[in-house]
Amino acid sequence: MTITLYYSDMKNASKRYGRDITIWITVYAVLLVGTSLAFNHEAVPAAVRVPVALLPMIAGVGLIAAVLRRWRTMDELEQRVQSEALAFSVGLTAMLTFSYGFLELHAGAPVLSYFWVWPILAAGWVIGLSIVRRRYQ
Amino acid sequence: MKNRLRVLRAERKWSQAELAERLGVSRQTINALEIEKYDPSLPLAYKIARLFESRIEDIFLFEEE
Numbered sequence: 380m381t382i383t384l385y386y387s388d389m390k391n392a393s394k395r396y397g398r399d400i401t402i403w404i405t406v407y408a409v410l411l412v413g414t415s416l417a418f419n420h421e422a423v424p425a426a427v428r429v430p431v432a433l434l435p436m437i438a439g440v441g442l443i444a445a446v447l448r449r450w451r452t453m454d455e456l457e458q459r460v461q462s463e464a465l466a467f468s469v470g471l472t473a474m475l476t477f478s479y480g481f482l483e484l485h486a487g488a489p490v491l492s493y494f495w496v497w498p499i500l501a502a503g504w505v506i507g508l509s510i511v512r513r514r515y516q
Numbered sequence: 517m518k519n520r521l522r523v524l525r526a527e528r529k530w531s532q533a534e535l536a537e538r539l540g541v542s543r544q545t546i547n548a549l550e551i552e553k554y555d556p557s558l559p560l561a562y563k564i565a566r567l568f569e570s571r572i573e574d575i576f577l578f579e580e581e
Binding site: 388454455456457459514515516 | 540541542544545547548551553554556557560
């Protein structure tokens with residue numbers, strides 16, 4: 380009974396996470412394409428440029444909820460591994476973004492978009508996971 | 517923390533995966549516990565003790581560094 384329940388819970392949690400992520404990424408993509416088209420055709424009145432520009436981020440709320448729901452179904456070691464990997468990633472991102480900020484200020488480095496923060500954080504997370512997982516093997 | 521998990525599991529002829537299923541954790545967690553790279557939470561330690569019908573202190577040996 381316990382075995383069946385555990386497998387069933389894990390399988391359901393994983394399936395639900397996959398489904399939630401797919402839904403919210405689709406919502407993001409649709410809103411992104413929609414707002415981009417609207418801005419490219421200059422169809423957005425000045426008064427609503429800010430809320431329309433932020434529309435794709437509605438999906439961000441759903442993605443955060445999906446990740447948190449998945450987090451709560453992870454077993455305790457996996458939660459620890461993920462936490463340590465995230466701590467590594469946040470530290471690395473802070474170091475890199477601050478370093479680049481100083482280079483922009485004082486060394487003439489080109490100004491980069493804030494969009495770079497997430498790829499750096501994600502890459503740091505993946506690197507962090509590969510380092511932390513080794514500690515527990 | 518030292519522990520007798522591997523011995524207790526072997527006595528019952530369970531695989532790591534089987535023990536993981538019984539405890540509701542991943543096989544990786546069982547492996548990390550057995551090689552003493554990871555100390556369980558208190559609720560998991562209780563679950564392990566109950567599963568093996570022992571006391572926590574009979575399975576896990578706390579040594580001050």
